Every structure is written in C-alpha cells, then in structure tokens.
Amino acid sequence: MRATVIHGPRDIRFEDAPDPTIEAPTDAIVKVVASCICGSDLWPYRGDDELDGPRTIGHECLGVVEEVGADVRGFAAGDFVVVPFDHCDNTCAACRNGAHSACDNVAITQSGQGEYARVTQADGTLVKTDGVPDRDLWPSLLTLSDVMATGWHAAVAAGVRAGGTAVVVGDGAVGLCGVLAASQLGAETIIAMSRHEPRQELARRFGATHVVAERGKEGVAAVKDVLGGVGADAVLECVGNAPAFDQAFRVARPGATVGFVGVPHGAEVPLRVMFSKNIGLAGGMAPVRRYLPELLDLVLARTIDPGRVFDLTLPLEQVAEGYRAMDERTAIKVYLEP
Amino acid sequence: MRATVIHGPRDIRFEDAPDPTIEAPTDAIVKVVASCICGSDLWPYRGDDELDGPRTIGHECLGVVEEVGADVRGFAAGDFVVVPFDHCDNTCAACRNGAHSACDNVAITQSGQGEYARVTQADGTLVKTDGVPDRDLWPSLLTLSDVMATGWHAAVAAGVRAGGTAVVVGDGAVGLCGVLAASQLGAETIIAMSRHEPRQELARRFGATHVVAERGKEGVAAVKDVLGGVGADAVLECVGNAPAFDQAFRVARPGATVGFVGVPHGAEVPLRVMFSKNIGLAGGMAPVRRYLPELLDLVLARTIDPGRVFDLTLPLEQVAEGYRAMDERTAIKVYLEP
Numbered sequence: 001m002r003a004t005v006i007h008g009p010r011d012i013r014f015e016d017a018p019d020p021t022i023e024a025p026t027d028a029i030v031k032v033v034a035s036c037i038c039g040s041d042l043w044p045y046r047g048d049d050e051l052d053g054p055r056t057i058g059h060e061c062l063g064v065v066e067e068v069g070a071d072v073r074g075f076a077a078g079d080f081v082v083v084p085f086d087h088c089d090n091t092c093a094a095c096r097n098g099a100h101s102a103c104d105n106v107a108i109t110q111s112g113q114g115e116y117a118r119v120t121q122a123d124g125t126l127v128k129t130d131g132v133p134d135r136d137l138w139p140s141l142l143t144l145s146d147v148m149a150t151g152w153h154a155a156v157a158a159g160v161r162a163g164g165t166a167v168v169v170g171d172g173a174v175g176l177c178g179v180l181a182a183s184q185l186g187a188e189t190i191i192a193m194s195r196h197e198p199r200q201e202l203a204r205r206f207g208a209t210h211v212v213a214e215r216g217k218e219g220v221a222a223v224k225d226v227l228g229g230v231g232a233d234a235v236l237e238c239v240g241n242a243p244a245f246d247q248a249f250r251v252a253r254p255g256a257t258v259g260f261v262g263v264p265h266g267a268e269v270p271l272r273v274m275f276s277k278n279i280g281l282a283g284g285m286a287p288v289r290r291y292l293p294e295l296l297d298l299v300l301a302r303t304i305d306p307g308r309v310f311d312l313t314l315p316l317e318q319v320a321e322g323y324r325a326m327d328e329r330t331a332i333k334v335y336l337e338p
Numbered sequence: 339m340r341a342t343v344i345h346g347p348r349d350i351r352f353e354d355a356p357d358p359t360i361e362a363p364t365d366a367i368v369k370v371v372a373s374c375i376c377g378s379d380l381w382p383y384r385g386d387d388e389l390d391g392p393r394t395i396g397h398e399c400l401g402v403v404e405e406v407g408a409d410v411r412g413f414a415a416g417d418f419v420v421v422p423f424d425h426c427d428n429t430c431a432a433c434r435n436g437a438h439s440a441c442d443n444v445a446i447t448q449s450g451q452g453e454y455a456r457v458t459q460a461d462g463t464l465v466k467t468d469g470v471p472d473r474d475l476w477p478s479l480l481t482l483s484d485v486m487a488t489g490w491h492a493a494v495a496a497g498v499r500a501g502g503t504a505v506v507v508g509d510g511a512v513g514l515c516g517v518l519a520a521s522q523l524g525a526e527t528i529i530a531m532s533r534h535e536p537r538q539e540l541a542r543r544f545g546a547t548h549v550v551a552e553r554g555k556e557g558v559a560a561v562k563d564v565l566g567g568v569g570a571d572a573v574l575e576c577v578g579n580a581p582a583f584d585q586a587f588r589v590a591r592p593g594a595t596v597g598f599v600g601v602p603h604g605a606e607v608p609l610r611v612m613f614s615k616n617i618g619l620a621g622g623m624a625p626v627r628r629y630l631p632e633l634l635d636l637v638l639a640r641t642i643d644p645g646r647v648f649d650l651t652l653p654l655e656q657v658a659e660g661y662r663a664m665d666e667r668t669a670i671k672v673y674l675e676p
Contacts, residue, residue, distance in 0.1 A: 094593065271605060282618030282619070284615065
C-alpha cells in the first residue's frame with residue numbers, strides 16, 4: 001500500500017509500505033476513508049521524540065472493514081467504522097472500569113495515515129454505523145477516533161458539571177474539542193485561553209463564554225476577573241508541556257480538578273500546591289471506546305460538530321504539507337483524503 | 339501559661355510561654371482539655387523541617403471556650419468544642435466548595451500542646467457539643483481535630499465507594515483512620531499495608547479485610563493476589579514520602595484514584611504512569627470543618643471509635659516522652675492530658 005512514513009525530524013514521505021495483514025484472529029484490516037494529523041504526531045516530527053528508524057505514522061482514522069480475523073464476530077467486510085486510536089478488548093478489568101486506554105491488550109493504530117490500517121481486538125475496539133453516513137458528517141466522525149474523545153476525556157476527568165465553571169488551557173484541536181465537551185456537559189462559564197483569532201472564534205462557536213488571550217500571571221488575573229476573583233471548578237489541560245501545566249494549576253480554584261490529556265513532555269506536577277489548595281489531577285490517555293457510542297449518537301444527531309476543527313483538507317499524498325501547516329500553526333488540524 | 343515548645347531537633351520542652359490572647363474580634367481562646375502529637379510534628383522534631391527558633395507546637399486539641407472576641411456570635415465561654423487544626427471562615431469560595439483547608443483566612447492552631455490555644459475565625463472553625471461529652475468519648479472526639487478527619491479525607495479524595503476495593507498505604511494513626519473511613523464508606527475489600535503487629539490488629543478492628551506486610555514489588559504482588567490480579571479502585575496514601583507515593587501508584591488499578599493526605603516530603607508524582615494508566619491524584623490538607631459535623635455525629639452515636647489510635651496516655655508535662663515514643667514507633671499516637 002501507500003502510506004505516510006516518518007524518516008526523521010521534518011522528514012515525512014508518502015510512499016510504499018507493507019500491507020498490514022491479519023496477525024491475530026482478533027484483528028481486522030480497515031481501508032482508510034479519512035484520516036488526519038494529531039498534535040502528538042508533531043513530537044517526533046519536531047525531533048522531540050526519538051525515532052528508531054523509519055516507521056508508518058498516523059493513529060486517527062475512519063474506514064471500511066476490508067477483512068476480519070477468524071475470531072471477529074461483530075464486524076464484517078463492508079462495515080463503516082470509527083477506529084479508536086487506542087485498541088482495547090473492552091472486556092478486561094481496566095475496560096470494565098472505564099480505563100480502556102490501559103486495557104490489558106492495548107495497542108495503537110500504526111498506519112492511520114495510509115491506505116490500510118490493522119486494528120487489533122476488533123470486536124472490542126471498533127464501533128460501526130448503520131450504512132455509510134452522510135459525507136458531510138465524516139470530519140466529525142473522524143474526530144471521534146481521538147481528538148473529540150480526548151477533549152471529552154479532559155472535561156470528564158476535570159469533573160466538569162452542569163452550572164460549573166471551566167477553563168481550557170490549549171487552543172489546539174484537543175483544547176477546542178474540550179470547550180465543546182465542557183459546553184455539552186453543561187458548564188455555565190467556559191473560558192478558552194487562546195491568543196489566535198481563528199481559534200478564539202471556533203472556541204466561541206463551540207461554547208466558550210469567554211476568551212482569555214493573556215498567559216502566565218496576566219492570564220490568571222484575567223481568568224479570576226471573569227470568575228469573580230476565584231479560579232475555575234474544572235481545568236482542562238490540553239497541551240502536556242510545563243507552561244501549560246503551570247497555567248492549569250494556577251487557574252484552578254481550591255478544591256478543583258485539573259483534567260490532563262496531553263502527552264506529558266517536561267511537565268511537572270506542583271505537589272505542594274496540590275496539597276495546600278486541594279487541587280486534584282486526573283485524566284491521561286483517552287479511553288476512546290468508553291465514550292464512542294455516546295459521542296457517535298451526538299454526531300449522527302448533529303448535536304455536536306467537532307469536525308469544524310479541520311480547517312485544511314489535503315489529499316493523503318500531500319500529507320507532508322499538512323505536517324508543515326500544523327507545525328507552523330497555519331492550520332488547526334488537517335483532514336486527509338485518500 | 340505552660341506549653342510545649344520545640345527548640346530544635348529532638349529538643350521538646352514543656353515550659354512557660356506567653357498566654358494566647360484575642361488578637362482579632364473573630365478569635366476565641368480555648369482552654370485545652372486534651373491534645374496529642376501528630377505525625378507531622380515529627381518532621382521538625384527529626385530536623386526534616388527547618389525551625390526559625392523556638393516555637394510552641396501542637397495543632398490537635400479539644401477544649402472549652404475561655405473567651406471570645408467581640409464578633410464571635412456562635413460560641414461563648416464554657417462551650418465544649420472540637421478545634422479543627424486548620425481554622426477557616428466557612429464562608430469564602432474555597433469553604434463553600436469544600437476546600438476549607440485553603441480558606442481565604444486559613445490559619446493553624448499554634449499551641450495545641452499547651453494549656454490554651456487561640457482559634458481564629460472561631461464562628462467558622464469550631465464545632466461544639468451539647469454539654470460536656472462522656473469522658474470516654476474524648477479520645478475519639480480529639481481525633482476529629484485532625485487525624486480522623488484526615489483519614490476520612492484520604493478516603494473521600496480516593497473515591498472510596500460502597501462495594502469497591504481500597505488499599506491503605508501507611509499504618510500510622512492517619513492510615514488507620516483511613517481504614518476506618520474506608521470501612522464506614524462501604525468499601526468491600528480493604529487492604530492495610532502494615533508490618534507492625536499491633537497496628538495490623540487495630541487495622542483489622544477498624545475494618546481492614548486483609549493485611550499486607552510486604553512492601554515494594556512483593557507488596558504489589560500480594561495486593562494483586564487479594565484483588566484477583568488487579569490493583570485497587572481507591573488508594574489512600576497516608577505518609578507523604580517517596581516510597582509511600584511509589585507504593586500507592588503501584589497498587590492502583592487503571593482508572594483508580596490515589597487520595598493523598600500526608601504532607602509531601604520528597605514525594606514525586608509519576609506523571610507518565612498516571613497518563614498511561616489513567617490514575618488520578620487528589621486530596622491534600624484535610625478540610626476538617628467540612629467533615630466535622632458528620633464525624634461528630636458518628637462518634638457521639640458510638641458508631642466509630644477512632645480514639646483507639648491512642649495507645650499511650652501521658653500528662654502534658656511529659657510531652658517530650660510522647661515525642662520519643664512516636665519517633666521510635668513504640669506508640670501509634672500519644673494522648674496528652676493537662
């Protein structure tokens with residue numbers, strides 16, 4: 001097949017790669033009909049994550065089942081499926097407790113930005129639609145494979161509740177989906193911390209009641225100004241680096257929870273602050289499968305439209321251009337069509 | 339008055355000290371009828387916390403109101419009161435959100451191991467009983483000023499729920515109270531990690547269904563053995579140092595929460611583990627006033643008897659001997675009578 005391969009920092013090529021095959025009887029092969037680039041793909045792209053050599057990349061995709069292993073019961077060739085980036089059996093103790101991302105059999109999609117992808121634990125991982133959904137829904141459906149589920153997880157982990165207040169740190173696609181999640185979960189005041197005008201606009205469209213462009217101390221002051229002098233009930237940390245963690249804990253009120261979903265890169269936890277202010281920290285890699293049925297209903301009913309995070313569409317073969325656009329922040333998120 | 343003064347590491351003296359006085363109209367002066375030594379008092383005793391010079395010590399006490407400031411409405415001389423170690427106004431945003439320990443006007447009892455103590459924000463802080471409770475209830479009532487409320491906070495922060503599983507790391511008085519709290523909150527399986535026979539016995543009396551004496555990897559294996567191969571739903575971290583934090587995260591199942599209440603001393607948060615296993619961390623300094631009415635009812639109804647943590651009673655003037663006993667772990671917790 002043709003697939004996206006990362007050879008090194010800023011070296012993304014769309015080229016020939018081995019076809020994925022059924023390796024275990026619980027596997028499925030999915031023909032990718034839409035995929036995209038994740039903020040976390042930028043870590044190796046920027047050289048912040050080590051590479052052991054060239055490898056296929058891409059873990060977010062939507063597709064049609066091409067082939068299933070002998071033990072797969074719930075899916076057959078032709079099914080239109082959302083592919084959670086983190087595969088799970090949906091039966092182990094971790095899954096039963098809602099921690100599907102720590103499933104005993106967890107695996108990650110390896111060639112989502114390719115023509116085909118192997119999905120392990122297909123019966124546990126995949127969720128299918130009735131027939132092929134309207135084409136205009138595909139971008140929103142694609143977000144359910146990671147970014148929208150991840151934003152949702154940030155909101156759930158942060159304990160967003162109806163009538164409460166929330167601050168979202170990070171205006172990438174995850175942060176914007178976090179705004180949408182907080183809104184859907186009923187938060188009354190939602191502050192998006194963003195300095196970029198197009199992202200601010202989308203945040204407002206997704207339900208942000210306020211936008212704070214300042215950062216650091218000024219950002220804290222601006223947030224407290226909105227919230228009557230205190231921090232927020234719930235803080236969604238949607239970046240994963242040290243400045244974002246610092247910002248998140250500083251805009252949390254005593255007794256609040258910081259929900260974190262960004263892959264930690266150099267972030268430190270201010271344990272003494274957590275102790276003295278009773279601020280909790282929860283979240284982690286999103287258990288996509290846990291939220292998928294509920295989010296799928298919301299998308300199919302056109303109640304939420306997270307697909308709006310895509311502001312650039314490219315043919316898959318131009319994937320390298322998509323990485324450049326996201327790296328330079330000229331695009332929020334790039335939709336790739338085979 | 340006569341009070342306990344710490345002069346330096348292992349230098350505890352019971353000696354003359356200035357009488358506490360009403361400094362603000364919201365203050366009250368309490369005549370101490372019972373006090374005790376906290377595990378956290380051992381930090382400066384052992385030289386692990388810096389001292390700026392001699393100071394009175396002791397933050398857990400039970401007493402009778404001696405005098406109140408002009409603005410105190412709810413209390414008068416003669417009232418028998420439980421004194422939360424962390425004073426609070428019980429009206430600010432933090433208190434309204436249950437984070438009384440981060441109250442805008444938070445302060446800590448300074449001479450609890452003395453004849454008198456000043457209580458700030460008396461109307462918000464204190465809780466009184468109807469008349470003088472039976473003398474045999476005093477030890478349990480005294481624990482409500484800190485240790486039982488702190489153990490309770492660990493259990494609440496860890497999300498202990500009816501039918502769930504819990505592990506308690508730390509067999510000091512806080513850990514033992516954590517066992518009692520987990521039991522009261524309905525946990526079905528409660529594992530106390532303890533190597534000391536008298537503490538194991540008390541843990542069982544407080545509701546531990548299992549005791550694990552092993553630590554480190556062996557401790558993790560023993561816990562998982564009890565829990566059918568997985569970690570616990572809720573973990574109570576009741577120490578605050580690095581080995582205890584490490585143990586706590588290693589016995590937590592994916593999706594669990596670690597409730598921490600020990601003052602952090604060298605502890606580090608395994609952020610990558612929290613991310614990959616979706617383990618949350620919550621807790622901090624206990625908001626004693628939040629839980630006090632409920633816990634008071636439980637003690638007065640003789641439903642719980644946390645006073646059993648006291649296994650040595652000394653006259654206040656022999657307080658130095660009490661510190662030695664707790665430092666050498668020959669006593670779990672020392673009850674001091676004036």
